[in-house]
Amino acid sequence: MYAYTLPCNSSLSDTLHVELTIFNTNTTTPESYTIGFSQAGSSPVVATLPASFSLTDNGVTVTKDIPIAANNLAPGNYELNINIDTPPSDLTESNAKKIHVMIQVNECAASAPTCFFTDSNGEFLADCSGDLVSTNEGGKFMLVNKKNGVIVSTNPGQFYYNYIWSNDGAAGSAVWTSTSGTLTNLVPQGANAVHAYTFDTSGFTQNLDAFEIVNHDGTPCGPSGPCTINVGKGQTLWVTWHLAYSGIGLPKPGATYLCETADEVIGAVANTNIAGACSTSAKGYNSRCSGPGRRVRRGNRRRLPWPDRSPSDRPRRPLPAVSLPR
Numbered sequence: 001m002y003a004y005t006l007p008c009n010s011s012l013s014d015t016l017h018v019e020l021t022i023f024n025t026n027t028t029t030p031e032s033y034t035i036g037f038s039q040a041g042s043s044p045v046v047a048t049l050p051a052s053f054s055l056t057d058n059g060v061t062v063t064k065d066i067p068i069a070a071n072n073l074a075p076g077n078y079e080l081n082i083n084i085d086t087p088p089s090d091l092t093e094s095n096a097k098k099i100h101v102m103i104q105v106n107e108c109a110a111s112a113p114t115c116f117f118t119d120s121n122g123e124f125l126a127d128c129s130g131d132l133v134s135t136n137e138g139g140k141f142m143l144v145n146k147k148n149g150v151i152v153s154t155n156p157g158q159f160y161y162n163y164i165w166s167n168d169g170a171a172g173s174a175v176w177t178s179t180s181g182t183l184t185n186l187v188p189q190g191a192n193a194v195h196a197y198t199f200d201t202s203g204f205t206q207n208l209d210a211f212e213i214v215n216h217d218g219t220p221c222g223p224s225g226p227c228t229i230n231v232g233k234g235q236t237l238w239v240t241w242h243l244a245y246s247g248i249g250l251p252k253p254g255a256t257y258l259c260e261t262a263d264e265v266i267g268a269v270a271n272t273n274i275a276g277a278c279s280t281s282a283k284g285y286n287s288r289c290s291g292p293g294r295r296v297r298r299g300n301r302r303r304l305p306w307p308d309r310s311p312s313d314r315p316r317r318p319l320p321a322v323s324l325p326r
Helices: 209-219
Strands: 001-008 010-020 032-040 055-056 061-073 075-084 098-105 114-118 141-145 151-155 159-167 174-175 187-188 194-198 227-232 236-246 264-272 274-285
Touching: 001 010, 010 098, 010 264, 061 075, 061 098, 114 264, 114 274, 151 236, 159 209, 159 264, 159 274, 174 236, 187 264, 194 209, 194 227, 209 236, 227 236, 236 264
Parallel strands: 001 098, 141 274
Antiparallel strands: 010 061, 032 055, 032 075, 075 098, 114 159, 141 151, 159 236, 174 227, 174 264, 187 236, 194 236, 264 274
């Protein structure tokens, strides 16, 4: 018996080396016998069988090669049976009458999803140094307050939770879900805050153009899902979830005034039945500064004004010219 264990959706190419020997069991010497091979039943594994040949009962071993092959085997168990057609009375017990091939293909391990926050332009949130954060945590945002302490907006003003997963296994339906309690200090925006779109992985690039395609051409999935999307093998799923800070119009939280110690957490968690859950978070800080510090700088493209100088160093507005009487 030949046994193989293969990873998901893999191919098999091997050669079986079959040895056959016939010994003299009577007084007539030498004698020749016709040996043949035949495949029993159907199988996705293809065997290239040797032509029938003549074998003499002189005890000399003859080796025949049988190539076997299979492509893109899905998870499961497979068998290949090859019969050796011989005159049984004239063959010793050392010769097998059948070749049995067993193949086990393991289940596909789903690739892990990635998730992250962006603003409404598809730009990553930034950290306190102005570097863009493409991972699921580390981004910062600002809470913009009135003098009376009421929050009027955030910077950025809106957020997008992004969920990306590439299917490298078998085709199937991915059910994207989010349940109560999966948002922290965030609320969905609009009747269809969730949109889902699938791309061909071979040509997929994670960029702003793809972000726009998801939001404009993607399947609308309501304010929070669920949504069923067919994700074939070799396709990439991108889901966006349009969100905003839930504390607008409320008194500012007891958050810090420094970006470096931001502690007002926003977060989102979503899931697909195939790839699993992915959570992302960011931290906010109040806009009025009670000590040294700086607001988030969003890379080289956009910067929020916040002079790193003391009040005495800031340029003063020139006084208007006054004409004195002579």
